[in-house]
Amino acid sequence: MNNEVTIRFAERMSQLPPYLFGMINKIKMEKRWEGIDVIDLGMGNPMDPTPxxxxxxxxxxxxxxxxxxxxxxxxxxxxxxxxxxxxxxxxxxxxxxxxxxxxxxxxxxxxxxxxxxxxxxxxxxxxxxxxxxxxxxxxxxxxxxxxxxxxxxxxxxxxxxxxxxxxxxxxxxxxxxxxxxxxxxxxxxxxxxxxxxxxxxxxxxxxxxxxxxxxxxxxxxxxxxxxxxxxxxxxxxxxxxxxxxxxxxxxxxxxxxxxxxxxxxxxxxxxxxxxxxxxxxxxxxxxxxxxCDEAIVEQVAVYQKRRDVLCEGLARMGWEVDKPKAGMFVWVRIPEPYVRMGSIRFSVEMMNRANVAVAPGAGFGEEGDGYLRLALVENENRIRQALKQMKRALVEIDQEVKAGTFVLQPDAPQG
Ligand SMILES: Cc1ncc(COP(=O)(O)O)c(C=O)c1O
CATH class of the missing domain: 3.40.640.10 (Type I PLP-dependent aspartate aminotransferase-like (Major domain))
Known part of the structure; x- marks a missing residue:
């Protein structure tokens, strides 16, 4: 007699793609376990205290x-x-x-x-x-x-x-x-x-x-x-x-x-x-x-300042970005030539090279690929630091592209 049970999920489970943010979060957690300071612009998970x-x-x-x-x-x-x-x-x-x-x-x-x-x-x-x-x-x-x-x-x-x-x-x-x-x-x-x-x-x-x-x-x-x-x-x-x-x-x-x-x-x-x-x-x-109406006003002022620091910093890096009118995120198109990596690989590179977590636009549907979503949850200094680290990572990528050791395409070349 076969004592093994086959675990069979309902058909609806096959309709669910792997949760993309799970993958980015996993790398983030592994880095943090190693004691690496990851600046988290990935998830809209507020870090400021409850009133x-x-x-x-x-x-x-x-x-x-x-x-x-x-x-x-x-x-x-x-x-x-x-x-x-x-x-x-x-x-x-x-x-x-x-x-x-x-x-x-x-x-x-x-x-x-x-x-x-x-x-x-x-x-x-x-x-x-x-x-x-x-x-x-x-x-x-x-x-x-x-x-x-x-x-x-x-x-x-x-x-x-x-x-x-x-x-x-x-x-x-x-x-x-x-x-x-x-x-x-x-x-x-x-x-x-x-x-x-x-x-x-x-x-x-x-x-x-x-x-x-x-x-x-x-x-x-x-x-x-x-x-x-x-x-x-x-x-x-x-x-x-x-x-x-x-x-x-x-x-x-x-x-x-x-x-x-x-x-x-x-x-x-x-x-x-x-x-x-x-x-x-x-x-x-x-x-x-x-x-707590007043606490909301104060929190929005905090987010607005972070939004300005982030958008102005990205603009100085040559990225085209519109300041959002609402919400906790900046939605920005990845500039050429890096957009050729697609948003998922770009996000993984930022995590691995810059220790900055960002949400790949592809996680919000195909129409989002080519974009990043950056959450305004970290403070202004850490946002500035994240931008510096991203800039450094992009210079590194430029150098590798020139040397022929990095190809700007969605998946890293095998072998
Ligand atoms: C648009 C939107 N709706 C709902 C939620 C979930 O909110 P809640 O914590 O109330 O479940 C989020 C959280 O990120 C969100 O961005």
Missing amino acids: NKVTEKLCEVAVDPKTHRYPVAGGMKNLKREIALFYKRKYGVELTGEDDVICTIGSKEGISHLCLALLGPGDTVLVPSPFFPVHVYAAVIAGASVLRFPLGSEEEFLRQVSSMCQSLYPHPKLVMLNYPHNPTGTLASREFFVEMVKLAKRFNFMVINDFAYGQIVYDDHVAPSLLEIPGALDVGVEFGSFSKSYNMAGWRLGYCVGNKEMVGGLAKIKGYYDYGIFSAIQVAGIVAMRD
């Missing part, structure tokens, strides 16, 4: 045994009410804070499970590219087909959605938006959202807007919420996150607000998967939402 008021509240509440029980699934009433008040205060949106708000274990979990609630085989989702991976793969895992199209200008975006809705049968079921956009830092105008809501009603599709960077906006620009558009509550939801606004990435706290049926669908599916978020974290989240 004191929030950590103090967590510590105070965490010692109360009542918080050690299973929490209220879907979020505490007071936190949901605070989220509704935030929407009223910032965007003039009227929410009850009951069946139109649900708390999630970070927005990524919420987006994933909402896709599972809304989508299945035979459904089509439209996602602009480049994209944050979960916006595509949550739909893929749910069994839906994903149609990607270049992000482009707002006009082009709307034209593409309209044309795909007319030509595809069955019509797309969902459009996945992410404004402010990761990785490009693009902001949507209010008018864009107005047109999107009109299209949603005309072609009967739902809309999700991932608003994780809604509060990280520079130079007096404003990021409108999808929900402030009349009629938006009929067609969609928006996801918010505590991770970026309040430097609470490890706490895993986010929320989904908007259309009650969609929120209800997420609540139903989450009911089978999880028991909610540690109550002490939820109580601390109330303090963040209620008392």
Whole structure:
């Protein structure tokens, strides 16, 4: 008798490419184990502290045994009410804070499970590219087909959605938006959202807007919420996150607000998967939402300075770069001749030669290849240092290319 068990994954697993950032992170961790100081511009993982008021509240509440029980699934009433008040205060949106708000274990979990609630085989989702991976793969895992199209200008975006809705049968079921956009830092105008809501009603599709960077906006620009558009509550939801606004990435706290049926669908599916978020974290989240507007302003000022140091430094190296209007990243095209390496090899070379971690644009879809995404999480001095080290690495590459020992192509020559 054969005692061996064959481990067989579900078919959906074959749809998932290796997580590209995993590879870069692995090299980073190996270097750090060796005691090498890697400057990390790779992941949007905030390094600045959570506001004191929030950590103090967590510590105070965490010692109360009542918080050690299973929490209220879907979020505490007071936190949901605070989220509704935030929407009223910032965007003039009227929410009850009951069946139109649900708390999630970070927005990524919420987006994933909402896709599972809304989508299945035979459904089509439209996602602009480049994209944050979960916006595509949550739909893929749910069994839906994903149609990607270049992000482009707002006009082009709307034209593409309209044309795909007319030509595809069955019509797309969902459009996945992410404004402010990761990785490009693009902001949507209010008018864009107005047109999107009109299209949603005309072609009967739902809309999700991932608003994780809604509060990280520079130079007096404003990021409108999808929900402030009349009629938006009929067609969609928006996801918010505590991770970026309040430097609470490890706490895993986010929320989904908007259309009650969609929120209800997420609540139903989450009911089978999880028991909610540690109550002490939820109580601390109330303090963040209620008392930490000033901390956000200070944090955005910090990111804006880092953005300027990084963009100006890259420009001095001869790179063409636009300062992002929002988000935590600089999205920049790798200049000639180095772009011939492709973004993955370029990133690996920067890690190996410069001890600088960057995110290869290819990790955000094919349309992102040729670009890098640089996170604004390291301080200004370390950003300057990273630029110096990258510059040195590029000089080294130039010399090797001249000597014929390095070929500018996506994969290192074998042998
Ligand atoms: C666009 C976008 N959405 C969602 C997330 C995940 O946020 P959370 O920590 O709330 O799960 C990220 C994190 O990098 C992100 O960039």
